[in-house]
């Protein structure tokens with residue numbers, strides 16, 4: 001599908017010289033703001049996306065499951081993978097850590113897991129009380145944003161509903177089907193797509209346009225190099241397009257939605273230049289700490305597991321460990337099964353993890369990321385490993401396997417990452433043998449926390465020291481909690497859009 005021909009208004013040829021609202025980045029957060037502004041009838045909105053309008057469909061709609069998985073876990077196979085920063089603390093924020101630089105961003109890759117942040121993460125003093133109220137209790141005199149957004153996404157994993165039992169139990173834990181905003185294409189279990197705000201403009205199955213016009217213009221191959229600040233306000237942005245000199249676009253306000261590291265770069269440049277930030281860095285960077293264990297089960301062992309558990313994806317919240325446990329049981333070739341246990345836990349925001357720029361005369365400054373697990377994080381890593389050992393013992397008892405001896409490597413030097421789930425690695429293991437793994441920080445694609453609501457931003461996401469500059473996406477989270485971030489990202493993007501329209 002030639003995206004620019006199928007949906008011409010999503011990729012107009014020339015950049016405007018001014019607009020009312022300029023949105024930087026056309027991924028999950030930026031496009032959700034644009035979509036909601038469009039629904040409100042706003043007409044002077046320009047979205048700038050550094051990447052091209054490539055095929056506008058989700059990778060699991062256009063690729064078979066192994067290819068799609070490979071694009072994520074072996075990013076060299078994805079032509080749109082970019083990492084516009086360097087890591088000072090590899091393996092963190094290196095390897096698979098990066099952006100998917102194309103119209104749609106990571107909304108064309110995500111798995112649709114939509115969980116609200118937990119009450120223990122949302123409590124004072126971290127998240128501002130009005131935000132928590134709007135998310136959890138009531139927004140605009142109706143249900144809260146979590147309830148509205150979940151209901152609108154309202155898509156459960158069709159296969160989970162058809163084939164899985166409602167709950168399952170292991171090691172005394174009750175697991176429920178994982179809510180996922182995905183739809184299968186023509187009932188095919190291997191082809192599906194997750195929600196993208198692009199669904200507002202184009203058909204997620206064919207990639208074709210759904211409407212002739214939109215009050216929002218989306219400009220691709222347009223990278224924002226820096227914000228333009230005058231008289232203490234954001235007044236515009238300098239934008240680079242291939243083969244052209246950087247252009248100036250004036251605006252009344254800019255909404256930064258370029259992902260956590262790019263948002264941080266743009267704000268560091270603006271605040272440091274304005275004398276509002278002494279060191280060219282923002283702390284508080286955090287990602288989820290994720291560890292797990294895979295195993296391949298032959299037909300005989302798989303059969304024994306299926307006597308007690310069903311196929312599907314399940315989860316259980318574990319507040320004491322600030323983590324969620326996920327259990328995934330999927331069929332594989334020849335009657336085999338792949339079983340995966342995973343814990344996703346909160347990394348605590350701290351100034352020891354930060355995004356840093358090198359000030360220069362260039363319009364876009366170089367960026368470096370420093371991140372390591374803190375002492376508190378290391379305690380969580382150890383607690384997760386203990387829990388995984390217990391859960392693994394309970395699971396392997398189901399097929400009469402070895403219930404002890406689950407050995408984890410040092411988190412700083414993982415022997416295996418989640419890329420081990422690729423078929424060639426899994427096939428190389430002995431059936432029933434556990435393969436423990438851990439993700440390095442920044443590779444879970446949940447990075448956030450550098451521009452927290454209620455700290456540098458007011459409760460709507462506007463920079464207190466730079467009016468006219470707004471931020472959306474996980475970078476604005478004052479605490480990450482254990483939940484995957486996108487339900488909160490979508491809810492807050494909608495909240496911001498309505499705030500901007502004054503509705």
Ligand SMILES: Cc1cc2nc3c(=O)[nH]c(=O)nc-3n(C[C@H](O)[C@H](O)[C@H](O)COP(=O)(O)OP(=O)(O)OC[C@H]3O[C@@H](n4cnc5c(N)ncnc54)[C@H](O)[C@@H]3O)c2cc1C
Pocket residue numbers: 024025026027028029030048049050051072099100101102103104105106107109110111112113114222223224225257258259260262444445446447472473474484485486487489
């Ligand atoms: C394989 C995969 C599975 C995932 N599964 C889940 C899940 O199940 N549940 C969940 O909650 N989350 C999931 N995530 C994470 C989720 O996708 C991200 O948290 C989310 O997409 C972040 O949204 P964003 O808009 O901040 O960034 P992005 O979606 O990355 O969008 C940023 C966009 O901005 C553009 N950009 C950056 N800088 C500039 C600039 N200077 N000028 C112009 N454009 C710029 C980029 O090219 C990109 O298109 C998953 C991610 C991946 C990769």
